[in-house]
Amino acid sequence: MTDTRIYLSPPDVTDVERKLLLNAFDSNWVAPVGPDLDAFEERVAELVGVRHAVALSSGTAALHLALIAAGVRRGDTVLVPSFTFAATANAVAYLGARPVFLDSTPHSWNVDPELVAGELRARAGRGQLPRAVIAVDMYGQCADYDPLLAACDRYGVPLIEDAAEALGATYRGRAAGSFGLAGVLSFNGNKIITTGGGGMLVTDDGSVAKQARHLATQAREPVPHYEHRSVGYNYRLSNLLAAVGRGQLQRLGQMIEARRRTFEHYRAALGDLPGIEFMPIAAYGVPNYWLTCLLVDAERFGAGRDRILDALAARDIEGRPAWKPMHLQPVFQDCVMRGGEVSASLFHRGVCLPSGSALTDRDRDRVVDAVRSVTCEQKG
Template sequence: MTDTRIWLSPPDVSDLERKLLLKAFDSNWVAPVGPDLDAFESQVAELVGVRHAVALSSGTAALHLALIAAGVRRGDTVLVPSFTFAATANAVVYLGARPVFVDSAPESWNIDPELVAEELRLRAEQGRLPRAVIAVDMYGQCADYDRLLDACDRYGVPLIEDAAEALGATYRDRPAGSFGLAGVLSFNGNKIITTGGGGMLVTDDSRVAKHARHLATQAREPVPHYEHRMVGYNYRLSNLLAAVGRGQVQRLPQMIEARTATFEYYRAALAGMEFMPVAGYGTPNHWLTCVLATDERQRDRILGVLNGRDIEARPAWKPMHLQPVFQDCVMRGGPVAADIFRRGVCLPSGSALSAHDRSRVVAAVRAALEA
């Protein structure tokens, strides 16, 4: 038997999603809205513990609309973790605003609450507070929201939770996505659940939800002809993709259980390595399991051996303040995020990963360490 390629975090779909998709197709609800879209929004809102959910074409679209809801305009600044995927910062730039990057806390790899509080204090003294703060729940682990919300509330700055990687995780028994003005979820193909693409804005604020839904449908006014009083966007998720999402949500507990088992397996089998720390304030969904090599050379050797054995692995995110496109942006701190990138490796973590494939990953990492 020839081993097949092991992917980092591939979609995990079952016959349930297929049946729901075909049922939606056969009902002819193929247009952007429909009963599956409404049901999917209700399911996710209940799961996250919020009153409203707006299903959208991507997590980036949800970030964009959340920033609009926070009042971000051209010329504003927004505090953003440097250690994140580019979409978090890109959405800020869409509005003509400037990201101000903040380093990670070593105990969680998420945005450092102390640096956020210090940056807000300094900017308040200078009379130039940011319009918003974005926190990202990195690799499926929530940021420290008690401390972040305390800092933001002190200065009246809205917080947006980018929980794109963290559906099903918790912070002090509260679900990821339920913090701040609005939360953002992603259903991209590599996320813990997928609709083949898509995302969602979740919020307790009815005005935020109503405005996001309006903007996501080209800001069309409720009149018989096409009337527009503001610029809108074509951001709604399709009913067919929502049908897939309904099945994925039902299977989310099993997916989290499988990814957690993979994390525990790797941690036991690679006991000499340093893993992404698990903060004591919550439960991650273990979307990706990440380890730290001793240095950049060892990181590259691990990645090279894995790739040579047909196993997909990735370096940790390259921080935004090190990206050429953002080289002129302000950075607060920097050594923690830079070191995670220099040494970090994301290992295959999919919820359908077999025991045999996990052993292949471990064997490849061990071979790289012994080389």
């Protein structure tokens, strides 16, 4: 029997999602709105513990609208973690603002709260406070929000939580997405749950939600003809995709548990190897284990990150390097960076292993065998 390809984080859908999708289709609530969209928003708001949720075409769209709600305009600055996916910084650039990149802490791989506090203090002294701060919940683990919120509140700067990877995670018992002015979720095909593509803005602020809904539907005014007093966007999620999301939410707990078991399996099977270190789990919260990531000390392990990725690829297994920091990306090379050593090290040493919630024991063993084969080659 030929083994099938193992993907990094593929969609995990069942007959539950199929039935809800077909029901929405048969009801003729196809797009752009409908009862499934309303129910999806209500359920996500309940899970996150906020009053409002606005389903959108992507997590990036949610970031864009959250930044608008924070008052970000052309020429402003926004503090952004360097160690993140490009969408976090791209949304800042959409508005003509400039990201100021900050390094991570090795204890959670999230933005360093001390760097955030120090940058706000320095900019306040110069009368140049940023318009907003974005924190990102990396690989399904929340940033350290107590000090982040304290620093932002001290200077009156709104915090936006990019929880695109973290639905179902918690920080001191509070759900990811519930911190700051607004939270952002993603339902891309590789996320913990998927709608095939989509995202959501979640917030306790009714005015933020109202503005997001207005702008996401081309900023059309509530009159019989098409009246527009501001520039809007075509950002709403369709009712059909929301139906898929409703089915995925029913299985969220099971999918998080499956990814946790995968993390534990890899850690037990590879943790004894010299030079292998897994992403640390911060004591302040519980992640959703979206991706299992490890760091490779090439000198101790006998080979570097790329050799492990090559060994995975040779066995038809998808692996990825950790995120390449934004301050190392050519498009953002002229932006200010504070620190950088931690996030650069995470990129050069980091490997993301297959972590999908439908992985079988056989799949996990194939991944383990591929990683361990590299050490055998070195010994041979």
